[in-house]
Amino acid sequence: MTALLASGQRPAEASPPGSIAERAPRRIVSPERVAAALTLVALVGMAVVAVAQSGISITGMVESWDNAERFFARVGPITFPEPAELAYLTALTVGLVLCGTLLAAVISVPVAYLSAANTTPGPGWRAFGRFVGVFTRAVPDVVLAMVFVLMFSLGTLPGILAIGIHSIGMISKLFADAIEQIDEGPRLAIRAAGGSRWQEFTSGILPQVLPSWVATVLHRNDINLRGSVVLGYVGVAGLGLEMSFAFKSLNYSLGIGIAIVMFALCVAMEVVSSAVRKAMLTGGRASGGPLRATTPDAALRRPWTASRVRSTAWGWIAAAVVVGSILICDIQWGDLVTVWAKMPAVAVQFWPPSFGNYDAATMFGAMGQTIGIALAATLLALVVSVVVGSLAARNVAPNGTVRTSMRFLLVVIRGVPEVILAIVLIVITGLGAQAGTLALAFGGIGLAGKLIADSFEEVKAGPERALAATGASRTQVYASATLPQGTPALLGHGFYLLDTNVRAATILGIVGGGGIGYYLLNAGQGSNYQAVTAIVLMLLVTVLVVEGVAMWMRRVFR
């Protein structure tokens, strides 16, 4: 016993020797885990302070309600553009967004291949792939659009390229995640049979990741459609541009009308893409069945079963939509050639970074406000979406009605473009952080709620069943089996939301939601491009810090 004590074993405090309490091992907590937990607590603390400072108050909102009433009285009857023009604008917006998303998807394939741990040719390539991903994600599409509008001046190319390049970040990251999660077996089998690297990819990896890739692209397409509203503010064609004209010329009835169209469009797109996702996930399995052919020659022709007819038809429809999108965008392909000559002249205007007329304290203060808005919005959104998201999960919801209505609620919330929400809130509460925070928090519920619901549905059902078999109640099963299994995903979603919100908070500043975005728009419109660069660099650093902390947390709380 003394030898044990001498060799660093724990002393036998009050417990009698030989008892369970004395023989049980001590819990070992790694210092890194403690540090990560403290960081998390600090972040939550900062978020709480940010919520308190944002001035959100129920009474204030009730008081400003008559503002809203007065505003809507002044708006009068809501008007819409002419039907023909409306149809054209809608098609143009959807087409532009689709082209941009598809451009990003195409570029993301090689980027993801380089950044995935199991396919990358080497660590250097991997770092390059990740850098491309992080960099494209960090530069807001609005900034890209500003730059491209300068270079192309006309047409839809600035919008397509802005969406396309900005989306590479998220799409390539999710693509790479999907590649890293594949079953290595089929790939190994192809290599063992003498297949090339390229064949390994097309026959071993691609079939496994395709459903997840399509889901990713559709998800990003929904995000881009909502984001396209704000692109209108910097001159990208479509419904967003018309809406910004309407609001700038104080034609509120038309502006609100276009906002309503945009909302309907977003909900419709969400419904379509979730239907496609569902069909992709379930349809594939149902097809097939025994072949009736009796000879190999007869079996050469794959029979036209109902499911094959259906999937072929959908394939052609999808192709037609893509071709239609490209046609309606009326892309000036020639610009892609001439633009290179203009590039140096434009690039010079953006360098070196400087705050120009503003002093550094103002800018850092504004950046701080943006971060505060993002933190506060993330906290508010998470608190609500854990509740809503849990109730929307099949294995947590007490019954189907609750689940369906929560899922429906989430779809509706996701349908509202944050910018439109911010514009309406600014009208009600006035310019500033309060409107921005509320708009982001509301939008965040839609995003995080869905992600949380999906992750909770994906946890292993066995432990839940095992706890139910011990006689545990529904809430006990939730707390002891569902929640612990879902926590890493929950943490990941929280940081993803924070990451999204930092950029979204910037964009909301453009429409008057407080923070750095206001200065960004001013600098852009005042041709003060060096200030634009400085602001983008600040944003880049912030996003990279968030990204780094998130990666660390994910590793520690695996």
Next chain:
Amino acid sequence: MSETAVTEGSALIEVDGLTKRFGTTVALRDASLEVARGEIVVLLGLSGSGKSTLLRHLDGLEIPTSGSVRVLGREVPRLSGRRLRALRSRIGFVFQQFELVPSLTVLENVLTGALAELRGPRLGLWSYPRRLKLAALAHLDRVGLLDRAYQRADTLSGGQQQRVAIARALMQDPEILLADEPVASLDPESSEQVMALIREIAMDAGLTVVCSLHQVDLALSWGDRIVGLRHGEVVLDTPASGLAKAEVMEIYGRVATATAELEAIERELADVAAEPEPAR
């Protein structure tokens, strides 16, 4: 009121004429079974013979299409909510895939077995009373895993995880222990350990055990009584000691489908016949 009037007499489990259909397939057909207190019963059958479905009915995890299931004097299909949970808390259930919560510590996994006697949701070790923590540690000691108390459950081997699952069941202080193919996912050495552990614990605590298995030799050497199931019907119910291998073989022979499993059973029987019978 007849439910409360029933005294917990000799038969803890009474299944009578139990039929269960899933869509068009019949999982159980007119199955009947009585188990007395302290018995150690093996449900023997190939996969798909209805063993698991029968076990799940005993814990109220399935609702019968027809027939009655009485456990501890309660008509199981009639129970719901609080009363079903109260019954379940008296029955331990060990699963083939262990079904531990992978991200929780071993100790907290064991503690979840006590949830039914606690009120409200619990999150984290600190939320359980010290009395229960000591009990959980004692059960971990009983299954030989005290030193693993603070490891994550998914860092343990399969055999160790199943022993943690047994400790979780012990935490319920159960009267009946149900085990659904508890060693089907384990290597032979761990299997032997786990089966021996279940039997020891059952003997010590006087537990009533119903355990489903598909390995004939294991069933014959381990159980007191063998109940054979085939295509959802009870085709055999006899003490294990008096059972000749040929008899069991005939039961399986009547399945008469040359499946790989059948061949495996034949091989196993040949092995058992070649060796002297293990004394138990």
